[in-house]
Amino acid sequence: MTVVRTARPGELPALVEHPGDPERNAATRAYLAGLLDDGCTRPEWCLVAEGPGGRPVGSAVLWTLPGQEVPLAVVLFEAPGDAPETGVALLDAAVARAAGLGAGELEHVVDSPAQAPQFQRDPERRYEMLRRAGFRPVRDGRRFGIGVTEEILAALPEDDPRLTFRSLADLGPEPFVALLEDLLADTADARLAADVRQHGARRAAELLFEDTAGLKHEPEWWEIGFDTDGTPAVISLPAENPSVAVIGFVGVAPAHRGKGYATSVVVRGTRVLAANGATEIRGDCDAANRAMARAFARAGYRNFAARLEFGRTTTDARTEAS
Template sequence: MLTIRPARADELPALTAFPDDDERNAATAAYLAGLLESGCTRPEWCLAAERDGRLAGNVVLWTMPGRAVPMDIVLLEPGDPDTGAALLAYAADQARKWGAQTQGHVLDSPAQAPQFQRNPQLREDLLANAGFTVIRDGCRFRWTAGDPMPAQDERLNWRSLADLGATPFVELLADTFTDTEDSIFQAEIAEHGLRGAAERNIADMLEMDHQPGWYEIGYEPAGTPVAISMPARTPTSAVIGLVAVARIGRGRGYATSVVARGTRVLRDAGAAEIRGDCDADNTAMVKAFQRAGYRNFTNRKMFTRPL
């Protein structure tokens, strides 16, 4: 008989462990310990599937630090198809109980530490059967200390959030959304309009770990705002965060300039590794990361479902 319940204290942070896989077991346990410490998850959000007195799988819910409503599934060990389906159904019920209206999950290929999402076809089938749909088929990029520092764009004068306040960021981002190629932004614009989507994205970035001086707008010599750079930190990595180029600045390589600027800001703050994501079909951003010296280390599908 299969039982799904909150994990016991003695089962955290290891949860489901695999024989003869010490690397995976240690990395995943350390990752979950960090999520618990940072407030991205809670013990009651760590859900275990038990069969015949042994753990048969688990699912862990996630949110941004400081929020009380779980947003996504961050760790999923489905076991067999029946266990995986039961875990996803239980995760939906619990998230709904705690106030969530949607639920997301990401699937990386090839599998990466610390999640080690093996059996990708099983996982994708489970997600589809549980009502998830793909909202982004994307690429993930990485720069590490020791890689060449991307050249800075001397054409742009950067002014920070501390100097400008949030309104110019919202206004410029709304302008960039007019013809965005990013699938997630397109969905948000369809639901909230250009201004509303911009406000929501700037608000989300303000919740991320950052210094006010990190968030900047790049101005051309004539004083025209053309680019937004918003690098930040997650509990596990430094990230380029939000990159945007105004319509008037397109075709001049400013997306690469933003990636380079964010890289320098984060490197100067001590980051040893920096990551960035974009749609696989967003050719301009793919080229921007590549020209800034980033490597495509994995691909990521982002899923969501209504609750």
């Protein structure tokens, strides 16, 4: 039987060390140290599976946004390549720990190709462990990134003269939630469409606004772009997560799609973040949302990874780590 327990103080922030892989070890140590410093995790949220002599051979760390008390996701999930049952035990324990902290669901994302800081190698093996632990795919995403330099900023398309932008500081939240409700009623994003089916478009819009508001931002950054006819056409919610600036959420109202506004709103968010000190910006979209993928590419972003998102409810949590 696999023994899963809370990591001991002397095992943090290293957790699982891979002999002969100093790049991976340094990156994951720094990543977990940053999560602990930022309040995105706690020592008691760091679980390990024991190997010979009690040494950690697998790990699963619960993650949340800074300042929040309820876990949202599992990060730094690792298990020995020849012991998938260890990975399943770790995931079950993480779900149980999250359930005890009030989480109703938990997610985990797998990026391909593998990269720092989590180095999620052998994705097919990871998919199988996640499925065996009750996680199900909820979104097939694509990740985009851009480095902010003077040359990059100079190459960005000009702001769209058809759009007049007004900020959250000026408008207040209600127009933003109303526009999100309109967008979500006809969305190509699988996760957001599932939220609409579960909660209805209005509540899904409120949840999206609240979740994005959990990221660091200023009210002046968040904007609605109004078309020349005075109607709301685009929404831009740029922000910063604990490690990098992000486009956050951008979208085009159904009545204004097909006008090229998707690129315009990505460019707008990029300029806002760059003006506030971002040196790297990331964004993502559902693989099915080809219009948004084209918008990122036209704004100079590079598709650097695919991201398969998994989720599991915690209502059937079966075990707990000591």
